[in-house]
Amino acid sequence: MASAVLDLRSRPLKDLRISLTDRCNFRCTYCMPRSVFGPGYQFLTPSSVMSFDEIVRLVQISQGLGVENIRLTGGEPLLRTGLDHLINRLSQVKGIRQILLTTNGSRLTQPLAKRLKESGLTRVTISLDALDEETFKSINDVGFSSQGVLQAIDYAAEAGLTPVKINMVVKKNVNADQILTMADRFRHSGHILRFIEFMDVGNSNRWSYQDVVSGQSIVETIHEKWPLKPLAPSRPGEVARRYQYADGGGEIGIISSVSQPFCTSCTRARLSAEGKLYLCLFANQSVDLLTPLRQGADDQELAFLWRTAWTTRDDQYSLDRAAIPVMRNKVEMSHIGG
Ligand code: SAM
Ligand code: SF4
Ligand code: SF4
Numbered sequence: 001m002a003s004a005v006l007d008l009r010s011r012p013l014k015d016l017r018i019s020l021t022d023r024c025n026f027r028c029t030y031c032m033p034r035s036v037f038g039p040g041y042q043f044l045t046p047s048s049v050m051s052f053d054e055i056v057r058l059v060q061i062s063q064g065l066g067v068e069n070i071r072l073t074g075g076e077p078l079l080r081t082g083l084d085h086l087i088n089r090l091s092q093v094k095g096i097r098q099i100l101l102t103t104n105g106s107r108l109t110q111p112l113a114k115r116l117k118e119s120g121l122t123r124v125t126i127s128l129d130a131l132d133e134e135t136f137k138s139i140n141d142v143g144f145s146s147q148g149v150l151q152a153i154d155y156a157a158e159a160g161l162t163p164v165k166i167n168m169v170v171k172k173n174v175n176a177d178q179i180l181t182m183a184d185r186f187r188h189s190g191h192i193l194r195f196i197e198f199m200d201v202g203n204s205n206r207w208s209y210q211d212v213v214s215g216q217s218i219v220e221t222i223h224e225k226w227p228l229k230p231l232a233p234s235r236p237g238e239v240a241r242r243y244q245y246a247d248g249g250g251e252i253g254i255i256s257s258v259s260q261p262f263c264t265s266c267t268r269a270r271l272s273a274e275g276k277l278y279l280c281l282f283a284n285q286s287v288d289l290l291t292p293l294r295q296g297a298d299d300q301e302l303a304f305l306w307r308t309a310w311t312t313r314d315d316q317y318s319l320d321r322a323a324i325p326v327m328r329n330k331v332e333m334s335h336i337g338g
Contacts, residue, residue, distance in 0.1 A: 005065045007279075007313035013066040014237065014267035018055060019337040020083070021075040021273050026104050027141040028129075029205070030169055032334050034141060036204040049273045050290060052086045056093065058271060058289060061303050063095045065310065067269075071100040073337030075273065078107035084119040091120025098122040102167070102338065105152030106144055113152075113159035124156045125165040125194075130178040131185055139175065153191065164191045165253070170213045171198045179213075183222050187249035194240050194253035200321070201281055202332035215256030219243065222252070237265040261318030269310065270336040277306060278336050280315035284329045 004012040022044050027034045050058070059070060070090055077083065090099050101116070105126040116124070128149045130136040136146040156164045168175075168182055179195065186193040195218045200207035222228060226249060231242035239262055240253030270278040275290025287309045289302060297305075317324065 005307055005310050007310055009264070009314055009316065011265065011313075012267055013062070013269055013310050015069045015071065015269070016059065016062050016067045017071045017073055017268060017270045017337055018059075019074050019271065019273045019335060020055075020072055020077040020080045020086075021049060022332075022335050023079055024074060024076040024104070024334055025079065025106060025142065026076065026144065028139055028169075029141055029174075030139070030171055030198055031201075031205060032332075033204055033206075037334070044274050050271075050275045052082070052089065054275065054290060054293060055086060055271075056089050057293065057299075058275065058302070059090055059093050059096065061299055061306060062269070063093055064303060065306055068096065069098045069100065070096060071102060071337075073102040075334050075337065076104055076107070077101060077337075078103050078112075084112075084115040087116060087119040087121050100125065102127070103152075104140070104144075105149040105156075108152040108155055110155045110158070113155040113161060117159040117161055121161060123163070123165070124161040125167055126153050126156060127167040127169075128153070128182075129168050129170075130175045131181050132178060135175050135178060157190070162190065163251075166191055166193045167196055168193060169196045169198055170218060172211045172213050174211075176213050179218055179221050180225060183226065183252065186252075187226065187245060190250065192251050192253055194255055196255040197258045199257050199281075199333075200330075201338075202330050202335075204332060209258075212258050214259040215241065215254040216259065219254060228252070237262075237267045257318055258321070261316070261321070263316035263319045266316075272331070272336050277309055278331055279309060279313045280317050281333075281336065281338070282317035282330050283315065284331065286331070 006012055024032055027037060087099055099120060099122050101121055102125045129139045131146050133146055137143045153164055170176055182193060197215055198212050227246040228243040229246050231244050240255050242251055242253055244251050276286035276288050278286045287305055293302060
């Protein structure tokens with residue numbers, strides 16, 4: 001086992017989220033609004049994006065610093081072709097316990113889900129913000145149907161990528177009326193629906209505290225209809241507070257990043273698609289690992305850069321949010337993948 005590398009708040013590095021691309025086929029209004037991510041938006045050039053070889057090498061180095069869990073995300077990670085090959089290689093990195101994927105599900109076919117499972121993918125999280133077609137289409141802003149995402153969830157479950165987790169970002173006056181509809185749809189399904197507070201990631205989504213529906217109020221709304229019982233965390237540093245339906249309807253999760261921050265147990269680092277290391281979802285600075293890698297740095301040199309970044313980290317943005325003046329140039333969610 002790798003020796004723990006601790007940051008300035010004694011948090012070990014355990015999890016690595018890797019953005020495989022900054023591109024996406026959706027334009028979710030809370031993430032990549034068209035007004036910003038329109039035809040003139042400068043996405044990363046293909047040559048500036050990490051190759052699979054480069055990703056595998058950085059994962060091997062991160063494992064030596066304590067990383068056990070890898071989450072592949074984006075943008076939309078399924079836009080990268082050959083993802084099963086990458087997963088297969090990552091699953092062979094000694095010490096990596098779980099390889100997880102967060103996707104909008106739009107490109108997840110039945111054969112692909114099967115291939116991803118066979119390649120070593122542990123589980124999948126699929127984002128779905130509403131069942132109501134009109135609401136969902138107006139959120140993803142490309143007219144993609146919620147039925148299509150439900151189909152992807154079925155494919156993932158059939159392939160054994162279970163339990164499937166479903167992410168629903170809740171925004172006031174947008175999809176809060178879907179909380180009970182979504183809860184009802186996924187009760188007794190074996191899937192775990194997770195409600196996420198709308199966050200102030202990046203600079204593009206016109207975030208306002210007024211639009212946040214608190215995790216607590218979501219729990220109360222559901223509890224009134226189907227009583228809930230809190231569950232203990234399944235692992236240290238888990239971001240979701242877990243509940244189970246008292247009638248045996250299964251589990252839900254609440255991710256209250258705004259109203260109940262979990263910075264004290266944050267063990268996550270993030271790699272953007274162009275190989276920059278971010279130590280907080282709300283960071284406006286990063287450490288470039290890909291440039292030195294491409295210039296011939298050896299593993300020790302890259303590990304040194306990474307270790308130095310982690311051991312000098314004291315980020316706790318969500319805990320400090322109220323005291324931080326509006327911060328410009330935060331990295332975009334589509335760049336580092338949540
Ligand atoms: N495209 C994939 C997807 O949507 O699942 C992966 C990348 S997406 C950035 C990862 C997760 O972040 C999704 O579940 C998405 O709903 C969530 N997300 C994006 N912007 C958010 C925001 N401002 N607040 C809270 N969650 C957000
Ligand atoms: Fe794309 Fe995911 Fe962002 Fe939606 S949340 S725009 S699917 S990256
Ligand atoms: Fe971790 Fe930053 Fe989120 Fe706090 S705000 S939980 S430090 S990513």
